[in-house]
Amino acid sequence: MNSEIIQRHGDALFEALRGNTTVPPLTEQHEDLSINAAYRISLHFLQRRLDDGEHVIGKKIGVTSKAVQDMLNVHQPDFGYLTDRMVHADGDTIPVKGNLIAPRAEGEIAFVLKRDLQGPGVTSAEVLAATDYVFPCFEIVDSRIEDWRIRIQDTVADNASCGVFALGDTGLRPSDLDLSTCGMVMEKNGEIVASGAGAAALGSPLNCVAWLANTLGRLGVPLKAGEVILSGSLVPLVPVAPGDHIQVTVGNLGSCSLRFG
8 A cells, every 4th residue: 555545544534533523444445455554554643643742652452352352343452552632530521522433431451661661572571570550441442433334454543443541540569469360340320331350351461561562562662661551451342422420440459430521
C-alpha cells in the first residue's frame, strides 16, 4: 500500500477523532489491507495527534482475552498509544456527546514502569522487575470505524480502538499481588455485569506486557520508564451511555470508578 493511501486513511481517522464521527471499515475499502499497512496508518494517525499538541504517555495492548476476541471477532492481540488527552481521574464524569461515539468499558490492570523495557526477548520476570506499581484501571474503548464493523486491520489502524482511560487511586507493588489469580468484578449501575481473573489475559497481565515489549521492540520502540501500560481486559466489554456509573474492583488491589454524562 503506497504512502499516499496510508496518509489519506490516517488523516481520515484523525478527522473522525476530532469530529467525533466514523469512517467506513478500511478492510471493506481495501480487501488486501495487511496488518503491517494498518500499523503504518496508525502511526500516521498518531503523528497527526502529536502535531496537534498531544503527548504520548503510555501504550496499550488490546484484544487479549478470549471473551473480547469472540465479541469483536478479532483473534490476536494488537497495540496502540496513550496520550495525555486520553487520561481521566478515578471518579471522573466523562461526557459522551461530542466526545465518544460508541463507548465500551474494559476492566484492566495498568502497569507504571520504573525502567525501560525493550524487546525482543523480554520475559514476564523482567516485566515484574521493571514495574513500579500496578493499578486497577478502566479503558473506555471506542471505534472510529462505523458500527464497530472491525477486523484486526481496522482496529490496528484506529489506534487499537482506544478512547480514554482512568487509573484507580491506589496502586501496589506488583510483587504484592498474584497477577495470574487476582479476581476482577465489574459493576454497572450497582449490579455485577462481569467478572474475570488475571489469567484471562494471555495467562497473566505480565505476559501481556512482555508481548507488547517484544512486539514493539522488533519495531525499535521501547516501553519507557514512567509510562502507563494497559495490559488488556480481564472481562467482556460492557457498553456505556450517559447516566451510567461503572466500577471495577480487583481483589487486594482496590477499585476504579467512572460516570458518564
